[in-house]
Amino acid sequence: MTRLLIVGCGFPQLSLVRAAKRMGLQVLGADRDPRAVAVKYCDEFFEVSAGDPDAVLDVVRQARPDAITTTGSEVPLKATATVAARAGLPFYADPETVRLCQDKDAMRAGYAAAGLAVPxxxxxxxxxxxxxxxxxxxxxxxxxxxxxxxxxxxxxxxxxxxxxxxxxxxxxxxxxxxxxxxxxxxWLEGREVSVNGWIEDGSLVSYCVTERVTVPGNKPLGVMIAEVYPSGLSPADEARAIDEARRGAVALGHTRGPCYSQVAVGPRGCFLFETAARLGGGFDADVTRLASGVDLYERLIGIAVVDTTLERRGPTSSAHGAAIAKFLVGAPGAVTAVKGLDDARAVEGVDDAEVFVPVGGRVFPLTDSAKRAAYVLAHGAHRAEAMARADAALARIRIDTRPDSSVGVKADPPAGAIP
Ligand SMILES: Nc1ncnc2c1ncn2[C@@H]1O[C@H](COP(=O)(O)OP(=O)(O)O)[C@@H](O)[C@H]1O
Ligand SMILES: [Mg+2]
Structure with a gap:
């Protein structure tokens, strides 16, 4: 049986871990947190930081996986690219390409050198x-x-x-x-969309463009609360956003596999916030599958296990008119109870619901995107239907917390489901 090491077991990697299990692989997980949400789906677990390449390399030497991959967040991505290069395991991007898609000044300089508009x-x-x-x-x-x-x-x-x-x-x-x-x-004025792309023969193909809805407030700025398909952009604007994403990937030398781009579409045209050499970390590829029928997690695994048919696989499920991933922001404190998850999953059109923090764990103030506490995934015939289903499901989830004054950082946005 093929043994696949997945670096990181948080919610950004949850669907990848599940996809690997569904496909019959033996899944090895690595994460600093043994209570991370995807750990329970792994066959073997290694308690090491997903951001520490030396520690992950030790896991590779000790557990001898056949393949390695990750998705959804930058820290494990960097470590995975480094370890894959050192251990001679296949990966879609080398460490330098990953660096260019992470360091913001290198990224902006790359865009500018290729003639893209930059703020x-x-x-x-x-x-x-x-x-x-x-x-x-x-x-x-x-x-x-x-x-x-x-x-x-x-x-x-x-x-x-x-x-x-x-x-x-x-x-x-x-x-x-x-x-x-x-x-x-x-400051860039306009709407923000995510282009969920895959680079095939060196050129980006978009499988879904979503509106990236963010929490209100200035700090942290731009934490995503929902990714909604269809994006609501005109076909012409959507084509422009995709083209910008494609040019961004070329500018940074990212030539194969997953490419998640955030694009501002405003009165002055399209601007890339960034190009990520990975799938989105907010269940973006799940929304993409509901929108297009194409499973980008399976493609990632295809690269890792050197199966080119899988890497290029087309639709495997039906496409829906609309889809959404939406997050819940928890009230900070120690988690005393989690309720309503099964009720949320039972709502018509709801494909998944998860709470990321266990009882006894802690909801942290929303200082960054990793602090989001729960999510639902839903589809519908049209946007309003998918959104209403997601809201109905989120309204059934309760995370009870005991406030703890020792958690000192204050965030602007209110707790709870944000309409
Ligand atoms: N210049 C800007 N103008 C308006 N909004 C911005 C700008 N830069 C960032 N944002 C908002 O903040 C979010 C995070 O910025 P980004 O540069 O992508 O940082 P990170 O890599 O931490 O996600 C963006 O997705 C967007 O919503
Ligand atoms: Mg970003």
């Missing part, structure tokens, strides 16, 4: 440089870690006071990832 931006080592940028461009501006992910440390700032604070936080986030600087950039 005015500056990589700043010091607050003074950031202030100089703000003086020149005016507020609002966006501050983010040069090396960051999951909206950790991303903020929209309206004045000098907020800039001071956000800059320090963004730079320190980036410093812990080995790059002590922060990006400041122009």
């Amino acid at each position: 005015a931006f500056a990589r700043c080592e010091s607050l003074d440089e950031a202030i100089a940028f703000a003086d020149k461009r005016g507020f609002p501006i966006v501050v983010k870690p040069s090396r960051g992910w999951g909206q950790r440390g991303v903020a929209r700032v309206e004045n000098l006071e907020q800039l001071r604070q956000a800059f320090g936080e963004a730079r320190s986030h980036s410093a812990t990832a080995g790059l002590p600087s922060a990006m400041v950039e122009e």
Whole structure:
């Protein structure tokens, strides 16, 4: 039986782990957290940080998997690309390509060199440089870690006071990832969509474009609360967004496999927020499967196990008129009870529902996307139907928490399902 090591067992990897099990593979999981939501589906589990390539390489040497892969988040992606290269296991991208699709200044520079539109931006080592940028461009501006992910440390700032604070936080986030600087950039007006792409023969094919609905508030900025298909863009705008995603992948040298792009579509045209050399981390590939019938998780596994038929497989299930993945933001504190999951799953048109935090675990304030607590996946004949089904299911889920004053960080958005 083929043994597949999946790096990371959190909710971004949950559907991949399940797909591998469905396909009859022996699944080895690696994660720092033994209570991570996908651990229970793994045949073997290794308690090591998914972001530590040395530790993951030790797992490879010890457990001798035939294949390795990951999805959905940047930290395991970097480690997986590194370990695959060192251990001689197949992966779709080398570590340098992954780096270019992660470091925000390298990414922006790559876009600009290829002639793509980029917002005015500056990589700043010091607050003074950031202030100089703000003086020149005016507020609002966006501050983010040069090396960051999951909206950790991303903020929209309206004045000098907020800039001071956000800059320090963004730079320190980036410093812990080995790059002590922060990006400041122009605020982009418009709607945000995700292009769920797959690069075939060097060129990106889009399997689904979703509207990326984000939580209200300036800090953290842009945490996704729902991915909705259809996107609501006109066919012409959607084609532009896909084209921008395709050009972005070419600009960064990403030539094979999963490509998840976030695109702002506004009055001044399309701008890429970023190109990720992976599938989306918010059940985006599940929405894509409901929208197109194509299972991108199976394709990922196809690459890992060197099965080119699987890597290129077309639709395997029927396509629906609309689909949505929507998250629940929990009230911070220690989890005392989880209720209503089966009721949520029983709602018509609901394909999946999961709570990511177990009883005895902890819901953290929403400082970044990893802190989301539960989700539902639903389809419908049209957008309104899929959205209503998701809301009905989310309304049945309850995560009871005991507030804990020792969890000090305050976030803007309210807890609960966001309409
Ligand atoms: N310049 C900007 N203008 C408006 N919104 C932005 C801007 N930059 C980022 N955002 C919002 O913040 C989110 C996170 O930014 P991003 O650069 O993708 O950081 P991360 O890699 O942490 O996801 C984006 O998806 C978008 O919603
Ligand atoms: Mg992003």
